[in-house]
Amino acid sequence: MRPLTTRRIASTVLLTAVLGLLPAGLAEGAGARVERSRSVRALGFDACEAPTVETMQAWRDSPYEVVGIYVAGDNRACKSTRLTSDWVRAVHRQGWDFLPIQVGLQAPCSQSGKPGRIDPARAAQQGIAEADDAVDRGAALGFKPGSALWYDMEAYDNDDADCRTAVLDFVSAWSDRVRERGYVAGYYSSLSSGIADLIGAVDQRSVPDAVWYARWDGHAATTGDGALPDGYWPGRRVHQYTGDVSETHGGKRIAIDRNAVDGPVGVL
Numbered sequence: 001m002r003p004l005t006t007r008r009i010a011s012t013v014l015l016t017a018v019l020g021l022l023p024a025g026l027a028e029g030a031g032a033r034v035e036r037s038r039s040v041r042a043l044g045f046d047a048c049e050a051p052t053v054e055t056m057q058a059w060r061d062s063p064y065e066v067v068g069i070y071v072a073g074d075n076r077a078c079k080s081t082r083l084t085s086d087w088v089r090a091v092h093r094q095g096w097d098f099l100p101i102q103v104g105l106q107a108p109c110s111q112s113g114k115p116g117r118i119d120p121a122r123a124a125q126q127g128i129a130e131a132d133d134a135v136d137r138g139a140a141l142g143f144k145p146g147s148a149l150w151y152d153m154e155a156y157d158n159d160d161a162d163c164r165t166a167v168l169d170f171v172s173a174w175s176d177r178v179r180e181r182g183y184v185a186g187y188y189s190s191l192s193s194g195i196a197d198l199i200g201a202v203d204q205r206s207v208p209d210a211v212w213y214a215r216w217d218g219h220a221a222t223t224g225d226g227a228l229p230d231g232y233w234p235g236r237r238v239h240q241y242t243g244d245v246s247e248t249h250g251g252k253r254i255a256i257d258r259n260a261v262d263g264p265v266g267v268l
Contacts, residue, residue: 026202026232036146037184037209037264039235040097042066043220045247045256046240048078056091058250066097066261072137073103073130073152075114085142088268098266099212099238099259100138100149101188104130105170107156109163114154120166127173134174135181138266145182148264150212150238155190158197167194168201175208184264188212188238191227199232210236210263216243223262236263 046068051059056067069083070076088098105116105126118126134149143149151174158164171194175185187208189195195213211233219225223237243257 026207036267037148038097038146038267039263040066040265041262042097044068044097044099044238044259044261045254046070046099046101046259047254047256050080050083050087051252051254052082053087053090053094055250055252055254056096057094058252059254060094060250062247062249065095066099066259066265067091068099068101068150068257068259070103071100071141071143071149072134073101075103075106075116077103083141085140088141088143092268098143099186099261100134100141100143100147100266101152102130102134102137102149103152104133106154107163107167107194109157109160110154111156112154118166118170120162120169123166123169124173127170128177130170131174131177131181131185135178135183138183142268143183143266144268146184147266148184148186148210149178150186150188150210151208153187153189153194155193155214158193164197168197168205171198171208172206176206179209184209186210186212186236186238186264188240189214191215195228199229202232209233210238212238212240212259212263214240214243216241218242220258220260223260233263238263 042065043063044066045064050069070080105118106114108117138149178185185208191213198207220241223239239260240257246255
């Protein structure tokens with residue numbers, strides 16, 4: 001796969017222009033109403049709590065150019081109380097791009113301790129409701145249509161067929177609703193559970209426009225490395241390659257996860 005450097009490469013891409021190159025499920029999953037998305041190739045990080053504006057300025061000396069921020073979801077570990085539209089504008093002026101994240105309902109068989117779970121009988125309905133919440137909260141922070149919004153589905157037991165079906169029903173409905181409202185549907189999960197199930201469902205159902213896979217292999221220079229089949233989400237991937245580490249830049253220390261970004265981000 002293409003190597004990733006710390007120099008940002010940004011562009012505006014027309015999602016519908018690549019549909020003919022994708023597997024059937026991916027083509028069906030990219031809605032016609034999602035027209036344009038800003039795409040970035042750079043290193044990024046995400047932190048539980050949104051850092052202060054001053055800390056973000058200090059981190060401009062770091063190798064990172066993209067920050068993941070938790071904008072929605074009742075299962076967020078941190079509520080990011082300082083995260084406002086003023087914060088987004090100020091940090092964007094510093095030169096940062098954003099991966100807006102929602103941590104909502106989790107798999108019925110989730111391996112996390114997060115309490116909110118998908119009800120298999122209402123999975124699609126719940127997916128639509130969560131999508132509306134993500135779009136509303138993202139828009140309130142200043143993210144325009146065309147922005148990528150990312151759903152965080154923590155690792156789960158995908159040997160449980162009923163649980164796997166509930167997750168896929170939920171994610172398909174969430175993705176379709178995000179696209180209906182003019183945004184790009186991104187999906188974060190473990191490579192061995194949520195992403196593996198998504199790959200298996202590509203030819204059967206609607207799927208997200210972009211994937212963010214957790215594989216803590218320490219390989220910062222790639223968003224592929226054989227982890228995903230060729231032709232699946234090309235140029236619309238994020239690789240979380242290390243987690244639960246701390247770094248100091250400009251005298252400011254943050255606990256972060258590290259990401260290689262080659263895909264859509266927020267549009268302001």
